Amino acid sequence: MIDIAKRRMPTAVLGVLVYVSYCASSWYAMRGNLAYVGQQYGISGWLINDVVAFFTGGLLPFLLFWFITSFVYRPLAMKTGGDMLSVKYGLCLTVAVANLVLFAFKFSYIAYPLYAPIVNIIVDPAVTLLFVGLYMWYVFYQGYVQRSRFGMALVQILGTFAAVYGLLALFGMVMSVA
Amino acid sequence: MLKNRIIRFISILTCAAVVLFSFVACAQSGAPEYDVSAPKLAVSTEKLETELAAFLDECADRTTFQNGEKQAAEYLRARLTEFGHEPELQSFTVEENGVAGLTSQNVVARYLAADRDDDTPNVILGAYYDNRYSQSYTDAKAFRSEAALAGGTSVATLLSIAEYLTAQRPELSFDVTLVFFGASYIYSDGAQAFWDSGMTAEERKNTVLMAEMQRLGVDHVYAYTDERPTAREKFFDDVARANGLDVYKLTQKTPYITGATAYEGLPFYRWAHNGVFGTFVDEGIPTLNLVGANWETMDLTDAESADNKNIAYTENDDLETLKEYHPDHALKMATAATLVIRALESPEFIEVMQSDRDNFPHTGLLTEMWVWYMIALGVTLVVAATLILVYGRLVKKYPIVAPQPRRMKMAVFGMDYEDRDSADIFIDIKSSVGEDIFPGVPNNDNALDGIFPPITPTDSGGDNNKTPSDESDARSDNDDDIFDGKQ
Known part of the structure; x- marks a missing residue:
């Protein structure tokens, strides 16, 4: 099996890649948010455009991802040992790929814009969790973490993703009925 | 080393920007794909300019719920009477922002079908005529402008259609109800009052289309019907093409604002959803929104023009500024009026509208966002449950052997x-x-x-x-x- 952590790109480049991938997957929704904010607060039109929407759309999700990953990584590395650095590296790549897949998928919204908000709500967490799940399967067989400690790593990593998406869904549900 | 990293960083960002610009640049335009250099206009631009100037000159202050609005209503009634209609003023009382007892009025005229019965279809053509020149009530915002673009041009366009109907007397198989809505500059009080009490039950049942005109005169005229597939979209496209009218359609360039909705059945909001016609959409009536805007640029806001800043709903919304920014505003008004007139005169018109009324899409479930969030929550719960099962299996199969202390x-x-x-x-x-x-x-x-x-x-x-x-x-x-x- 290919070891994706063998030839690592620098952390800064990886960070930029993840950020750009979040920008791409959040672009569609951010267009509307930015347009609304610009119209509501009378912000000049030249600031409210697709380019600004692209680069601002990924900011919050990227910061959230980077913060949570760093927060989870250190205690997890202490508990499980193993090559957690490679796990973290691969996770970043996985998330970047998942986001790019989502970006490509969202072009279908051009054909079916009516269903875009609904699909967005469901597809985003589903695709990301699928990719992260597949990646953890890869980690298991690659042996980055001892098998006896792998369960712990799986719960922490995939569980964190599921918890964040679950909270977002819950929040959205509450706001939609409020 | 650092230099290489910086170069890589800039390269990635540049690639992203280039790809993005390419997508935006190649995005479909809403411009008509036929020749619009010689439109066959049904009304003259000079007449429209005269009508607009006269209206604004007489009724600059049309402040909602105030005397100015009432005087404007009287002016409109008088004009319609001059055209040969039998208009009526329909007064109503509303509460707005906690202020009760606010009165306004709609001005309604009907052009009846040649042969009528109880099932004669009805078409509503509407525009709002009030403004917020001064304060409507305490703490209400005053715009200090005559609303030449926000209401004036639409009123003038509707008046020209009213004049055309009585002048040309086309034989129609349906009624045309011309409504000038009061108390609709900010909210849709007039439209709601008209639906609730200004129409008979039969008229409500027989209404097959509501067409609104608003903000006409800026860069483009957009004809917006619905996000959902309709027969009337193609119908209006064909009418515009047949008459060489420069009428735009909405494209993906106009953003989808999720988390908000203008009316039932749509899980998002777009700039073309602004207007009083939403009241009729909520009642299952097919609609047509003829709105002036420019949604073809990279600007994601509700822009009127690529070259000038917005004037509607500002203190600069007066005739002088309109003429300065949009010298061909009368042509846009005439375009909208012609589209409506030629559509009414088309033999296929009533059949298409009736079909859309009978097959009005009910997509209310799409706006029940809590359902979709619940599904998303369900997905995460399924993942969590799978996680627990897998974890249990892993712990069983690969137990952690605790090392015994060695002495x-x-x-x-x-x-x-x-x-x-x-x-x-x-x-x-x-x-x-x-x-x-x-x-x-x-x-x-x-x-x-x-x-x-x-x-x-x-x-x-x-x-x-x-x-x-x-x-x-x-x-x-x-x-x-x-x-x-x-x-």
């Missing part, structure tokens, strides 16, 4: 007397050091004869009665001998 012990009597399977670490003293534990000192196996000679029992029989001190005394005597050198 260091000395195998004093050799390993033969120790548990070799024990986890402890043993130091086998006997095997490692041989016979002499302490070099120079005889080990335990040999008695320390030289120091402690063996004890010999004596006849006194009192050996057994000898006390240790007696024995030591005996030894002491020997010691004396030793030290005397006699041994």
Whole structure:
């Protein structure tokens, strides 16, 4: 099996890649948010455009991802040992790929814009969790973490993703009925 | 090294920006794909300019709920009467922002079908005529402008259609109801009041289309029907094409604002959803929104123009500014009026509208966002449950073996007397050091004869009665001998 952590790109480049991938997957929704904010607060039109929407759309999700990953990584590395650095590296790549897949998928919204908000709500967490799940399967067989400690790593990593998406869904549900 | 990193960083961002610009640049335009250089207009631009100027001159202050609005309503009634209609003023009372007892009025005129019965279809053409020149009530915002673009151009366009109907007297198989909505500059009070009490039950049942005109005169005229597939979209496209009208359609460039909705059945909001026609969409009536805007640029806001800033709903919304920013505003008004007139006169018109009314899409479930969030929550719960199962299986299959603490012990009597399977670490003293534990000192196996000679029992029989001190005394005597050198 290919070891994706063998030839690592620098952390800064990886960070930029993840950020750009979040920008791409959040672009569609951010267009509307930015347009609304610009119209509501009378912000000049030249600031409210697709380019600004692209680069601002990924900011919050990227910061959230980077913060949570760093927060989870250190205690997890202490508990499980193993090559957690490679796990973290691969996770970043996985998330970047998942986001790019989502970006490509969202072009279908051009054909079916009516269903875009609904699909967005469901597809985003589903695709990301699928990719992260597949990646953890890869980690298991690659042996980055001892098998006896792998369960712990799986719960922490995939569980964190599921918890964040679950909270977002819950929040959205509450706001939609409020 | 740092330089390479910076170059890589900039390269990635540049690629992203180039790809993005390419997508935006190649995005579909809403412009008509036919020749619009010679439109066949049904009304003249000069007439429209005259109508607009006269209206604004007479009714600059049309402040909602105030005397100015009432005077504007009277002006409109008078104009419609001059055209040959029999208009009526429909007063209503509303509450707005906690202020009760606010009165306004709609101005309604009907152009009836040649042959009518109880099932004669009805088409509503509407525009709002009020503004917020001054304060409508305490704490209400005043815009201090005559709303030339926000309401004036639409009123003038609707008046020109009203004039056309009575002047040309087309024979229609349906009624046309012309409504000038009051109290609709900010909210849709007039439209709601008209639906609730300004129409009979039959009229409500028979209404097949509501067409609104608003903000006409800026860069483009957009004809917006619905996000959902409709027959009337193609119908209006065909009418526009047949008459060479420069009418735009909405494209993906106009953003979808999720988390908000203008009316039932759509899970998002777009700039074309602004307007009083939403009241009729909520009642299942097919609609047409003829709105002036420019949604073809990279600007994602509700822009009127690519070259000028917005003037509607600002203090600059007056005729002079309109003429300065949009010198061809009358052409846009005429375009909208022609589209409506030619559509009404089309033989396929009523059939298409009736079909859309009968097949009005009900997509209310799409706006029940809590359902979709619940599904998303369900997905995460399924993942969480799978996680728990997998974790349990992994723990069972690959248990964590806790290392036992290992102690260091000395195998004093050799390993033969120790548990070799024990986890402890043993130091086998006997095997490692041989016979002499302490070099120079005889080990335990040999008695320390030289120091402690063996004890010999004596006849006194009192050996057994000898006390240790007696024995030591005996030894002491020997010691004396030793030290005397006699041994």
